[in-house]
Amino acid sequence: MFKKGLSKRERQKELQTLLADDPFLTDEELAERFNVSVQTIRLDRMELKIPELRERIKAVAQENYSKVRAIGVKEIVGELVDLELGKRGISILETTEDMTFEKTKIVRGDFIFAQANSLAIAVIDANVALTGVANIKYKSPVFAGQKLVAKAEVTRVRGNKQFVFVRVYEKQREVFRGKFILVSLDGGVNV
Amino acid sequence: MFKKGLSKRERQKELQTLLADDPFLTDEELAERFNVSVQTIRLDRMELKIPELRERIKAVAQENYSKVRAIGVKEIVGELVDLELGKRGISILETTEDMTFEKTKIVRGDFIFAQANSLAIAVIDANVALTGVANIKYKSPVFAGQKLVAKAEVTRVRGNKQFVFVRVYEKQREVFRGKFILVSLDGGVNV
Incomplete structure (x- = not known):
C-alpha cells in the first residue's frame, strides 16, 4: 500500500505506472493500494482515459x-x-x-x-x-x-x-x- | 431387439412393460428395439398417453x-x-x-x-x-x-x-x- 497523502497528480502518475505494469488490476485493488475509495479510482481512470478492467482485458485478449x-x-x-x-x-x-x-x-x-x-x-x-x-x-x-x-x-x-x-x-x-x-x-x- | 412383425397391439404392450421397467428409455432407443421409426414410437406413446422422456424424467426427479x-x-x-x-x-x-x-x-x-x-x-x-x-x-x-x-x-x-x-x-x-x-x-x- 502507498503511504497516505499522495497528491492527486502523484496518485494518477503512480496509477498509470501500475497499470502499465499490470493492466489487470481491479479498481478495488487499486483503491486498496492507494488507500482511497473505488469511486476515486474510477474518476482517476476517466480523467486519464483508461478504460475499465473488462475493456483492458478484452483489448489484450484480442491479439x-x-x-x-x-x-x-x-x-x-x-x-x-x-x-x-x-x-x-x-x-x-x-x-x-x-x-x-x-x-x-x-x-x-x-x-x-x-x-x-x-x-x-x-x-x-x-x-x-x-x-x-x-x-x-x-x-x-x-x-x-x-x-x-x-x-x-x-x-x-x-x-x-x-x-x-x-x-x-x-x-x-x-x-x-x-x-x-x-x-x-x-x-x-x-x- | 424384438423380432419384426409384432402387431401394433403387441408392440404397445411390450412398450408399456419396457417403460415401466426403465422409464428413461428414449424414443430413439425404443425405435431401435422394436425396429420401427421414431415417429411410430411417438404415435404409440400418444395413444398410450405416455408423456415424452423429459416429462417422465421430471416426474420421477420431483420426489x-x-x-x-x-x-x-x-x-x-x-x-x-x-x-x-x-x-x-x-x-x-x-x-x-x-x-x-x-x-x-x-x-x-x-x-x-x-x-x-x-x-x-x-x-x-x-x-x-x-x-x-x-x-x-x-x-x-x-x-x-x-x-x-x-x-x-x-x-x-x-x-x-x-x-x-x-x-x-x-x-x-x-x-x-x-x-x-x-x-x-x-x-x-x-x-
Missing part, C-alpha cells in the same frame, strides 16, 4: 485469440490475456453472482474447472484436443467479484498426449490447481 | 429434490432421478447441440464434469459441501442428443470429508468416471 487452434474462441471460459501456443497461457475470469451457489455465495467448482480446462485446451498446438484425464484440487473458496487468473503450462508431450498443469489464483492466493492430460485428435476421433 | 441438502436443486446439472441421501444417487442429462464444441460436435468436458460434480454434492448428507479434490477420466466422446446417466456412490466418510465415486454412462458405454472428495462445511467455511 491472442487468433493464435488459438484446438478450441473455439467463444468456448474459452475467461479472457485469454497471454498465449504462447504449445507452451503456456493465461486467462482471466471475472466471477459474478450468477456463478455462485445460492446457499454459500461461493463460486461453483464447475466454473473454475471450465476456466482451467478450456485454457488447457487453448494452449495446445493441435487442430483438435479433448480432455482425457484431470486431477484437480480446490484449495480455497472463491466469492463473486473476485478475479481469477489461470496460468497453464504444457509440461510434457508424449505421442498424441499433452500434459498441462494449470494453477488458478485470486490475487496471490492459489485457489485451484489441476493436471490435465489432453489428447489431440488430429489423427481422428479415437480417444 | 428426489425435496431430499437434497447440500446443493440448491436448480444447481444440479441434469435431473435427479434417484437419491438415497448419504449413499447414492442417479441423474440424467440430455445433451444438446449448445453443449458441444463447435469444431467436433463433441459435448464439452465441463458439462459432463458439472453433471458428475453436482450429483456428487447432491448425494452428500450435509448442509453445505464443496468439492476439494477430483480425479476424473473421460473415456469416450459424447455427441449432442445422447443421454447421460450419472451414478454416484458415497464410498467413504472420514471426518468432514466424503468420498464419492461417479460413473457416467451413455447407454451401456462408460464415458466418464471420477473420484470426488467433498468437504462438508457444516462447521463453517474452512476448506
Whole structure:
C-alpha cells in the first residue's frame, strides 16, 4: 500500500505506472493500494482515459485469440490475456453472482474447472484436443467479484498426449490447481 | 431387439412393460428395439398417453429434490432421478447441440464434469459441501442428443470429508468416471 497523502497528480502518475505494469488490476485493488475509495479510482481512470478492467482485458485478449487452434474462441471460459501456443497461457475470469451457489455465495467448482480446462485446451498446438484425464484440487473458496487468473503450462508431450498443469489464483492466493492430460485428435476421433 | 412383425397391439404392450421397467428409455432407443421409426414410437406413446422422456424424467426427479441438502436443486446439472441421501444417487442429462464444441460436435468436458460434480454434492448428507479434490477420466466422446446417466456412490466418510465415486454412462458405454472428495462445511467455511 502507498503511504497516505499522495497528491492527486502523484496518485494518477503512480496509477498509470501500475497499470502499465499490470493492466489487470481491479479498481478495488487499486483503491486498496492507494488507500482511497473505488469511486476515486474510477474518476482517476476517466480523467486519464483508461478504460475499465473488462475493456483492458478484452483489448489484450484480442491479439491472442487468433493464435488459438484446438478450441473455439467463444468456448474459452475467461479472457485469454497471454498465449504462447504449445507452451503456456493465461486467462482471466471475472466471477459474478450468477456463478455462485445460492446457499454459500461461493463460486461453483464447475466454473473454475471450465476456466482451467478450456485454457488447457487453448494452449495446445493441435487442430483438435479433448480432455482425457484431470486431477484437480480446490484449495480455497472463491466469492463473486473476485478475479481469477489461470496460468497453464504444457509440461510434457508424449505421442498424441499433452500434459498441462494449470494453477488458478485470486490475487496471490492459489485457489485451484489441476493436471490435465489432453489428447489431440488430429489423427481422428479415437480417444 | 424384438423380432419384426409384432402387431401394433403387441408392440404397445411390450412398450408399456419396457417403460415401466426403465422409464428413461428414449424414443430413439425404443425405435431401435422394436425396429420401427421414431415417429411410430411417438404415435404409440400418444395413444398410450405416455408423456415424452423429459416429462417422465421430471416426474420421477420431483420426489428426489425435496431430499437434497447440500446443493440448491436448480444447481444440479441434469435431473435427479434417484437419491438415497448419504449413499447414492442417479441423474440424467440430455445433451444438446449448445453443449458441444463447435469444431467436433463433441459435448464439452465441463458439462459432463458439472453433471458428475453436482450429483456428487447432491448425494452428500450435509448442509453445505464443496468439492476439494477430483480425479476424473473421460473415456469416450459424447455427441449432442445422447443421454447421460450419472451414478454416484458415497464410498467413504472420514471426518468432514466424503468420498464419492461417479460413473457416467451413455447407454451401456462408460464415458466418464471420477473420484470426488467433498468437504462438508457444516462447521463453517474452512476448506
